[in-house]
Amino acid sequence: MQKNDVAPPDLPRLIQDVLADLGYDVDASTVAEKVRRLDIGLPAEDEFSAVCSWLGKCELIHKLDQHQVPISSKTKYQVPDLLAKFSTQSNKSPLLIEVKSKKDKQLSFTPEYISSLQNYADLVNMPLLIAWKYHSLWILFEAKHMKKAVKNFNITLDAAMKENLLGVLAGDVAYRIGVGAGIHLSFRKDKLLNTEQNEDGKTEQWMTVIDDVSFTDREGTRRIDVSSDTQALITTWDLDEVEDHTPSHMHLHFVARDNGIQFAHHALVRLLNWEAPNTARPHWRGLLRKENITKNVASFSSALEMAFTEKFVSHVFHFLPHEIPEFVPPIRLQKLPMNHPKA
Incomplete structure (x- = not known):
């Protein structure tokens, strides 16, 4: 159920009636809470599936049914969360993916757990x-990189990042919007509505009309012919806001500064928040049912290429793992001449 949907006030009772019809003696409020927790996106595999789908290199990804029988098989086997096939693979068989969400800088599996997954x-x-x-x-990495410590098999955030396969498999990249690139809005002051005096001077309220929208690229050149993909990409960046006034206009400037880099998969969340600003979080399960994850960017790689060509993106970073798996084709690095636009 999406946040803006209205749930019936007697939902727990309706669930209780269904449970009774099925012959289950379970507390309806407990079931309703579990359903709600599932719906708000606690299963991280929904989010990861949406990320892979949007990045553009995923041919197939779906959940695996974990209701395995006989029950005794669970002592030896654990079915992973997802099965996925990427167009970047060199092998024909799909990959198995176990999904975890953890905010500690170390991920830890018991020997029994990782053994059952590997089995x-x-x-x-x-x-x-x-x-x-x-x-x-x-971060996406091979399970073999988890190393046994005193008892459990662990991997640190640093080690996992060094073996990250999300780029070479799913198409994830990092990018940087050029310093000075941004959007500029001009508001014509039509009518003064109110003036309030305060310690810093006065505050004025005006009836305004937007009479000009323009952009500046990374070279500081004023632009009005900017593609919709590039405009959407600008919204994924942390822009500094500057306001100035003239007797007839108010001007708002949103300009990129030197704010590091942004990963493509994180830009997806920024785009979704821009498209639905009143939603507290993306509804990943609902988004997976749509043909396009986002409304404004159908292909992130194409949008990134366009924004680079239009001189808004200044850098694109492709990250390689320290160890290339056998199911990924050998990657040949080509050194570009210094005068090449992507060098």
Whole structure:
């Protein structure tokens, strides 16, 4: 149920009636709370699936049914969360992905847990990967990089980032909006509505009309012919706001500063928040049912290329893992001449 949907006030009673019809003796309020918790996106695999779908290199991804039988099989096998196939793979078989969300800088599995996951992967002869969400950052790495410590198998955030496969498999990149690039709005002052005196001077309220919208690229050139993809990409960046006034106009400037880099998968959340500002969080399960995850950017890679060509994006970073898995084709790095536009 989406946040703006109205739930019936007697929802727990309706659930209780259904449970009674099915022959289950369970507290309806407990079931309703569990359903609500599922709906608000606690299963991180929904978010990871949406990220992979949007990045553009995923051919197929779906959940695996974990209601395995016989019950005794659980002592040896654990079915991972997802099965995925990427167009970037060199092998024909799909990959198995176990999804975890943890805010500590170390991910830890018990020996029994990782062994049961690996046993299943060996049974179906598929590579086993771990998708780890650390705050808003997604990392994808081979399970074999988890090393046994005193008791459990662990991996640090730093080690996981060094073996991150989200770029070479799913198409994730990092980028930077050029310093000085931004959007500029001009408001014509039509009528003074109110004036209030305060310690700093006065505050005026005006009836205004937007009479000009323009952009500046990373070279500081004023632009009005900017593609919709580039405009959407600008909204994913933290822009500084500057306001100035003339007797006839108020001007708002939203300009990029040197604010580091942004990952493509994090830009997805920014775009969704821009498209639905009144929603507290993306409804990942609902988004997976749509043809396009976002309304404004159908292909992030195409949008990034356009924004670079139009001189709004200044850098694009492709991250490679320290160890290239056998299911990823050998990656040949090409050194570009210094006068190349992407050098």
